[in-house]
Amino acid sequence: MKLPGVSEFSWRDVATEARLLLIGIPVFLWTMIPIYHMFLFAISPKEDAFSGKLWPDHPTLHNFEIVFKQQHYFLRDFYAQFWNSTLIAAAVGALTLFIATAAAFSISRLKVPGGRMVLNLALFTYFIPAAFLAVPMYRTMGNYGLLNNHWALILAMVTIASPYAIWVLKQASDKLPVELDEAAVMDGATTLQIFRLVYLPLMMPSLVAIGTYAVLLAWNEYLYAFLLLSNDREITLPVALGNFLAADDSPWELLMTTGFIYALPPAAVYYAFRRYMVGGLTAGAVKS
Amino acid sequence: MAITLSGDHALPSPPLSPRLTPAQVWGIVLLAPYLLVFLAFVVYPVCYGLWLARAPSNYVALYNDPIFARAAVNTLIFLVIGINIKMLIALFLSGFFAMQRTWIKWLSVIFILPWAVPSIPTILSVRFMFNPEWGVINHLIFSFTGDDGPNWLNDPTVALTMAIGVHIWKSLPFWTLILITGRLAIAQDLFEAAEVDGASWWQKFRFITWPSMQTLYITCTLLSMIWTLGDFNSVYLLTGGGPADLTHVLSTLGIRYLRLDQLSLAMASIVCAMPFVLPLVYFMMKRLSR
Numbered sequence: 360m361k362l363p364g365v366s367e368f369s370w371r372d373v374a375t376e377a378r379l380l381l382i383g384i385p386v387f388l389w390t391m392i393p394i395y396h397m398f399l400f401a402i403s404p405k406e407d408a409f410s411g412k413l414w415p416d417h418p419t420l421h422n423f424e425i426v427f428k429q430q431h432y433f434l435r436d437f438y439a440q441f442w443n444s445t446l447i448a449a450a451v452g453a454l455t456l457f458i459a460t461a462a463a464f465s466i467s468r469l470k471v472p473g474g475r476m477v478l479n480l481a482l483f484t485y486f487i488p489a490a491f492l493a494v495p496m497y498r499t500m501g502n503y504g505l506l507n508n509h510w511a512l513i514l515a516m517v518t519i520a521s522p523y524a525i526w527v528l529k530q531a532s533d534k535l536p537v538e539l540d541e542a543a544v545m546d547g548a549t550t551l552q553i554f555r556l557v558y559l560p561l562m563m564p565s566l567v568a569i570g571t572y573a574v575l576l577a578w579n580e581y582l583y584a585f586l587l588l589s590n591d592r593e594i595t596l597p598v599a600l601g602n603f604l605a606a607d608d609s610p611w612e613l614l615m616t617t618g619f620i621y622a623l624p625p626a627a628v629y630y631a632f633r634r635y636m637v638g639g640l641t642a643g644a645v646k647s
Numbered sequence: 648m649a650i651t652l653s654g655d656h657a658l659p660s661p662p663l664s665p666r667l668t669p670a671q672v673w674g675i676v677l678l679a680p681y682l683l684v685f686l687a688f689v690v691y692p693v694c695y696g697l698w699l700a701r702a703p704s705n706y707v708a709l710y711n712d713p714i715f716a717r718a719a720v721n722t723l724i725f726l727v728i729g730i731n732i733k734m735l736i737a738l739f740l741s742g743f744f745a746m747q748r749t750w751i752k753w754l755s756v757i758f759i760l761p762w763a764v765p766s767i768p769t770i771l772s773v774r775f776m777f778n779p780e781w782g783v784i785n786h787l788i789f790s791f792t793g794d795d796g797p798n799w800l801n802d803p804t805v806a807l808t809m810a811i812g813v814h815i816w817k818s819l820p821f822w823t824l825i826l827i828t829g830r831l832a833i834a835q836d837l838f839e840a841a842e843v844d845g846a847s848w849w850q851k852f853r854f855i856t857w858p859s860m861q862t863l864y865i866t867c868t869l870l871s872m873i874w875t876l877g878d879f880n881s882v883y884l885l886t887g888g889g890p891a892d893l894t895h896v897l898s899t900l901g902i903r904y905l906r907l908d909q910l911s912l913a914m915a916s917i918v919c920a921m922p923f924v925l926p927l928v929y930f931m932m933k934r935l936s937r
Contacts, residue, residue: 382743383754390758393816396783397772409781458684461677471674477682482935484689486928488877490898491920494905494913495696496688502695503687518688521681526935550673579765582879582902597767601884604771611775618768629763630756 397622400615409611422616431613433603436592443588444578444595444621447509451516451577452570458517459524459569460562464554466525467532468540478529485522490582492519497586511587512595516580520573531565532558568635575625596621700914709915714903718895719919721807725896726872729811734868737819741826742856762820770813770884774800777809803893806886810894814881822867829863830856866934873927876920 399415401422407415424430429437462481466474496515497506505511535558543553559566581597588594594602600621603614709715744755761769776782777799785796800806837855846854879898882888888895888903895903897920904913 379743379746379748379751382740383751386740386743386758387754389816390760390820393769393772393776394760394764396776397768400772400775410786413783458680462681465674465677469670469674469677471671471678474674474678477678477685479932480685481681482932483928484685486873486931488873488898488924490877490879490901491917491924492689492692493879494901494910494917495692495699497905498699498910499688499692499695514684514688518684521684525681550670554677579767581765581767581884586902586905597765600767600771611781615768615772615775618771622764622768625765626760626763629759633759 397615397619400612401619403612405610405612422612423620425613426616426620431610433599433606433610434613434617436599437617439592440594440596440599443509443593444597447512447516447595448574448578450509450513451520452574454513454517455520455524455573456566456570459521459528460559460566462521462525463528463532464558467529468535468553468558469550478525481522481525483522484518485526489519493582493586496583500587505587507588507590507593509588509593512580512584513577515583515587516573516577519583520576524569524573527569528562528565531562535561564635567632571628571632571635575628578625696914697918699911700918702911705911705915706919708912709919712912714892714895715900715916717893718897718900718916721894722876722896722920724807725811725814725878726875729814730868730871730875732811733815733819734822734864734871736815737822737826737867738860738864740819740823741830742852744823744827745830758823759820761817766817766880767884769817770880773809773813773816774885800886801890803890806890807882807894810882810885813885814875814878817881818871818875822871825867826860826864829860833859866931869927870931873924873931876924 399413402418402420403412403415404417404419404421407417426434426437429435462477465471466478496518500506500511500515503511505514539557539561540553543557548556579597580595581601584595585598585601588598591599596617600614600618603609603611603617744751744758776784779785779796779798779801782796782799784799788794788796797805799809833856838851841851841855877898878896879902882894882896883899883902886894888899892903897916901913901916904910904916
């Protein structure tokens, strides 16, 4: 029997650890190789990038310089596209938060008639594969005259993000005690005051999680962005990345550099809010 | 269809009578933004799309299109084989990551990366790794064997397998995370008691872990199948549906028809998937909206 705190060498432990490493090392390689490959391209000069080396002879930041100075045909509108991505992600986050919080408050706290039905419809939308909805959505945006307009992408992403947002916020609202509302009503608070002064502050953690979810969803979206926007100065970064493929002699090192820059913000946001994301979202995604 | 019927019920139907309390009026006002979005961007597009796909000739055209049949088979392979492999790996890895070791904790932080970064740059990165002339894989094959490596993405079977691989790479962390939460919810004293009784690794899994996780596991598998139907990126960015349109799945096929300006065919191909999708969706809604 091994006592806690007393480390004792045993072959059994070594064998266990070795077996774990046998799982851990492939998992590490599997996870990192595509990301490392992208990073490698970003820091390699063109000749090294295409030579199949595992580390460049002369690592350089030259590719980043080209991207940031927009010194390539494919990168003419880099800043405009970066800005589009940022703006659209921020707008989707804000609009989704507004729509979903209002709906969740209405369904969960005010018990609006028909609220249950709306929640079910929202859930139903959540389960329609987004790529299926994209086909009629494209045509609809055309009918509304919104094609090539940022609002098309913003509204489409809000449509996709809000069902899950409403569902998660509704679950979180249900956990707040009813007595809070009752006490506020006793004190003569109006519905709006309850919403602003009682509800919103208590919902903050869930709101952070949902806001992050919507922002990342919009920032990462490729399919809707490339369907709904086409003008070079109006598209978002992922569409610009996809457009690199149009040429036969694509500058892959620049593509990877731009991709790396594009991937950094969401990764940073994800890790910064990991506590919220892992706890709030994954637990909410599948209720066992 | 379910959406069109229930869309009407979604309207705040009771008239604004004096019986409504101010709170209920506010409830309707606050629900209105979502209802507007829902009507304008879900109900209208879906009804419009179904209307476009109403002509039976569309389905005859689909039936006669070998690309559609191929895409349907590919989608089935993607869902039935791909998702089950992914979920089995996730189940296995959830046990690995639930271990109390510092280095495993760190590895789990790295393991989330594919989920945290956008899929476009990483899929393109994989695509270039397998480039027959310039990719690192064929460079390595050449330097070890002196032979030219295969033209990976030019073989439909290999290309589809790789698309499934890319999908697994991207979404494995998410499902592993969920299964880890499921595992951590199991009472530890069950395992301690089993340990005392001398249970084997397999017996512990079979009689403790699996019974407590099977509902979660099956829910996750079904949910992942529904979502994977909408996975456009893994196929489109890796193979583009090629070679010769042999690796399309339903989601990329719909967009292909759309780009060829055959919107009614695109809608018809989606309608054909509905008999499979709707039961899954119904089941999931039953599970989640309790």
